[in-house]
Amino acid sequence: MLLVEDEANIAEAIRFILTRDGWRVSHLADGAEVLALVRRERPDLVILDHMLPGMSGLEILTALRAEPATRALPVMMLTARGRDREAAERAGADRFMSKPFSNAEILAEVRAMMGR
Amino acid sequence: MALTALTGTKLRERRLAADLRQADVAAAAGISASYLNLIEHNRRNVTPEVMERLAGALGLDRAALAEGPNPALMEDLRAAAARGGLEAAELDRLEDFADRFPGWAGLLVRLGAQAQGLERAVEALNDRMTHDPHLSQSLHELLSSLSSVRATAAILADTEDLDQDWATRFHRNLHHDSERLAAGAEALVAYLDGGGGRAEQGIASPQEEVEDWLRGRNWRIGDEELARGLDGEIAGLAATAARALARAHVARAAADARAMPEAGLRAVLARTGPDPLALAQHFGADPLAAMRRLATLPELGAGLVACDASGTLTFRKPAPGFPLPRFGAACPLWPLYAALARPQLPVETAVGIAGQAGRRHRVVAVSALRHPLGLRGPELREAAMLILPDEGGTGPVLTVGSSCRVCPRTGCVARREPSILTVDGG
Numbered sequence: 306m307l308l309v310e311d312e313a314n315i316a317e318a319i320r321f322i323l324t325r326d327g328w329r330v331s332h333l334a335d336g337a338e339v340l341a342l343v344r345r346e347r348p349d350l351v352i353l354d355h356m357l358p359g360m361s362g363l364e365i366l367t368a369l370r371a372e373p374a375t376r377a378l379p380v381m382m383l384t385a386r387g388r389d390r391e392a393a394e395r396a397g398a399d400r401f402m403s404k405p406f407s408n409a410e411i412l413a414e415v416r417a418m419m420g421r
Numbered sequence: 422m423a424l425t426a427l428t429g430t431k432l433r434e435r436r437l438a439a440d441l442r443q444a445d446v447a448a449a450a451g452i453s454a455s456y457l458n459l460i461e462h463n464r465r466n467v468t469p470e471v472m473e474r475l476a477g478a479l480g481l482d483r484a485a486l487a488e489g490p491n492p493a494l495m496e497d498l499r500a501a502a503a504r505g506g507l508e509a510a511e512l513d514r515l516e517d518f519a520d521r522f523p524g525w526a527g528l529l530v531r532l533g534a535q536a537q538g539l540e541r542a543v544e545a546l547n548d549r550m551t552h553d554p555h556l557s558q559s560l561h562e563l564l565s566s567l568s569s570v571r572a573t574a575a576i577l578a579d580t581e582d583l584d585q586d587w588a589t590r591f592h593r594n595l596h597h598d599s600e601r602l603a604a605g606a607e608a609l610v611a612y613l614d615g616g617g618g619r620a621e622q623g624i625a626s627p628q629e630e631v632e633d634w635l636r637g638r639n640w641r642i643g644d645e646e647l648a649r650g651l652d653g654e655i656a657g658l659a660a661t662a663a664r665a666l667a668r669a670h671v672a673r674a675a676a677d678a679r680a681m682p683e684a685g686l687r688a689v690l691a692r693t694g695p696d697p698l699a700l701a702q703h704f705g706a707d708p709l710a711a712m713r714r715l716a717t718l719p720e721l722g723a724g725l726v727a728c729d730a731s732g733t734l735t736f737r738k739p740a741p742g743f744p745l746p747r748f749g750a751a752c753p754l755w756p757l758y759a760a761l762a763r764p765q766l767p768v769e770t771a772v773g774i775a776g777q778a779g780r781r782h783r784v785v786a787v788s789a790l791r792h793p794l795g796l797r798g799p800e801l802r803e804a805a806m807l808i809l810p811d812e813g814g815t816g817p818v819l820t821v822g823s824s825c826r827v828c829p830r831t832g833c834v835a836r837r838e839p840s841i842l843t844v845d846g847g
Contacts, residue, residue, distance in 0.1 A: 312565050314594040318572035321587070325580070356561065405568040408575045 306350040306415070308332045309339055309365070310383065311357050319352070322408045323415065336360030340368055343375060350418055354383045355393065363389075363396050370397040379418045428472070430517060433461035435479050449478035494519055496744040496827065498526055501533035503826040503841040512841060541626070559609045566602040570595060627662035629747075631670060632737060634658060640738050641717055644683050647675040670736075674713070680706040681714045695721055695809055697785055698767060708767070708787045712807045724808035726757055730801065740808040742780040746824035753835045754821040757806035760786035764802060771811055773818040775830035781811040781818055 306323070310316040311334045323330045331346060333339055337359030343351065351369070355362040362382060369375040382398040383406070384390050390401055400414050436446055447457040451474060459465040460475075467475070498515055519526040573595045577588065634654070642651065655667045681704045693699040700711035709727075716725035716738055724740025737745045745751070756768040768786045788804035822828030825837045 312569060314569040314598055315565065315572060317594065318569065318576055318591070321576055321591075322572070404564045405571045408572055408579070411572075 306330055306352065307339070307342065307346070307348040308352045309336065309357060309362070310334065310352070310354040312354070318408070319411060322412060326412055326415075328415070334358075336362070336365055339365050343369065343378070349379070350415065351378060351380045352383065352415075353380055353398075355389050363392055366393065366396045366398055381414060381418065428467065429461045429463040429465075431520065432475060432479070434521075435481060436461070439479060441479070446475065446478045450474040491519075491523075492742065493744065494523070494526055494530065496823070497530040497533075499827040499841070500747065501530055504533065504537065507841065509841075555612060556609075559605060559612065563602065563605045563609065566598045566605060569598040570602060573598065627660045627666050628735070628737075630658055630660055630663035631666045634663075634667060635670075635738070639719065641719060642671070642674060644678045647671065647678045650675075674717070677706075677710045677714050680704055680710060686714055686718070690715075690718070695723065695807070697787065697807060707789060709789055709803060709805045712785070712787065712805045715807055722810050725805060726751070726755075726808070727803060727805040728757060728761060729803055730761070732758060732761065735803075736805075740782065740810065742810075743774055743782055743808050744823045746827075749824060750837070751824055752822040752828065753837065754819065754833075755806065756784050756786040756819070757804050760788045760806065761802065761804040762788075764788045764790045771814055771816060771818045772821050775820050775822050775828050781814045783809045783811040783814065785809070 306328055308316060308319055308323070308330055310319065310332070313334070316332050316334065320330050320332055331342065331348065333342060334357075336357035339351075339353075339360065353362045353365060357365075366380055366382070369378055369380065379399050380397070381400040381402060382390075382393040383402050383404060384393060390403070393401060400418060402411060402414065436443070443457055443461070444454040447454040450457070450471065452471060456465065457475075460467050460471075495515065498519055499512075502512055502515070573591050577583070577591050577595065583591075651667075651671050655664050655671065658664045658667055681700065685704070686700070689700055689703050693703075695715050697708045697711040697715060700706070700714070701708040704711070712725060715721060716723050722740060724743055724745070725736060725738045726734055726745060727736040728734050732750065734746075734751060739745045751757075756770045756772070760766070760768045765787070768784075770784055770786075772782050772784050773780060774782075784806050786804060786806035788802055791801045791803070792798055793801065820830060822830055822833075825839075826841055828836075828840050830836075830840075
């Protein structure tokens with residue numbers, strides 16, 4: 306799966322717990338590189354932060370949903386505020402995590418989305 | 422001096438106050454008692470000659486009878502009525518009201534302004550909560566650090582076989598994020614604690630605060646004062662934004678004064694009259710700067726308004742008989758906006774404000790373009806309109822208003838919203 310998060314310490318923690326749970330996790334901090342990497346590596350799940358440099362989480366989500374190959378790709382958005390959540394919902398996010406989330410919540414959501 | 426619709430009412434009041442009979446006053450003025458009765462009930466117009474005689478019979482100055490209430494008070498009352506949705510029948514008696522009860526009318530205007538101020542404060546606070554970029558950025562920063570602290574601490578607490586390298590790394594992250602969290606919380610508290618004053622909370626807009634300050638100085642800052650700077654006075658303004666606006670105003674006025682010193686300005690003015698383009702030519706200055714300089718000379722009695730490319734008024738110095746909207750949009754017929762659309766092309770027009778009893782003004786409007794970031798930066802546009810008194814002027818006049826809601830003009834093709842001053846809203 307692909308984790309897109311510009312906060313280095315949050316990314317490190319999420320990556321650690323997901324890797325220990327047995328998932329292979331790539332990480333990007335810049336939104337502008339996401340679409341190319343998704344096309345190349347074809348991840349099974351994308352965890353997308355809302356506020357990113359380069360290209361915002363919403364813009365990435367909209368672009369993914371516009372492309373036939375990634376229209377159904379499961380996407381979990383990490384949001385900080387209530388208002389962002391509505392916008393993410395409209396743009397087609399499958400799940401949301403509001404910051405600050407717990408590790409157990411993230412794991413449970415990822416397992417549910419991957420049908421495990 | 423124009424006779425107002427209520428001259429008769431006033432005449433009657435003065436006669437009754439003097440305890441004189443209608444018949445006696447009529448006889449003294451050489452008119453019939455029934456004619457005086459019609460005049461007193463505002464049902465007949467009265468010629469200046471008859472007025473003179475009636476004033477004489479009552480032992481009054483004619484001007485005192487003809488003079489209506491203070492136009493600024495009337496304008497403020499109309500604006501208050503517009504906000505309050507007063508019905509037309511009551512509005513017809515506005516002049517009567519202001520004339521008979523000036524104290525109550527003044528109080529009404531002050532209370533109206535206060536209510537409006539409070540509404541604006543609520544809006545400003547609401548706006549601050551929802552759109553304030555600083556607050557939203559601070560919260561985002563706090564939530565990010567908190568997320569990181571929570572996730573990292575949980576890993577340290579829950580992972581039994583965590584190896585030493587990872588543990589050291591997460592401890593370091595935890596320390597870093599907790600520092601960030603503390604700094605973020607401190608900044609947020611300082612921000613929310615700050616700005617306790619009325620003006621700081623947006624009760625008076627920063628622009629109004631600066632305009633009040635300038636009005637208090639009679640819109641005048643001497644050249645020597647400008648050269649010295651006015652940091653002390655500016656520091657006394659309540660809102661940070663108002664202080665920034667005032668500093669920008671003073672810096673610009675100081676540059677204008679250096680380009681066109683007062684003594685030289687008056688010398689050229691005596692030759693050319695208040696012609697901003699001639700002044701600009703003489704001093705090699707910008708016409709807008711020349712207009713700003715002319716507006717600072719008290720003997721001209723000139724008003725000045727300026728706007729940016731959005732049409733928002735950025736400066737408002739009123740001229741007598743030319744009321745300006747306190748805030749919000751002005752009359753779209755103002756030559757200011759014609760000039761805004763045609764940079765560098767001056768517009769000179771004789772104008773009359775609807776409802777101001779034929780008072781004339783001569784306005785000169787010019788706009789200019791600026792490119793502060795050079796060729797590829799944004800184009801900024803600024804227009805200014807100098808409002809000069811034109812008593813005794815002749816020729817056609819463009820009738821304009823101050824703002825649609827308080828404009829009595831009927832059948833205006835530029836009307837943006839109904840007026841409260843006409844039955845059908847104009």
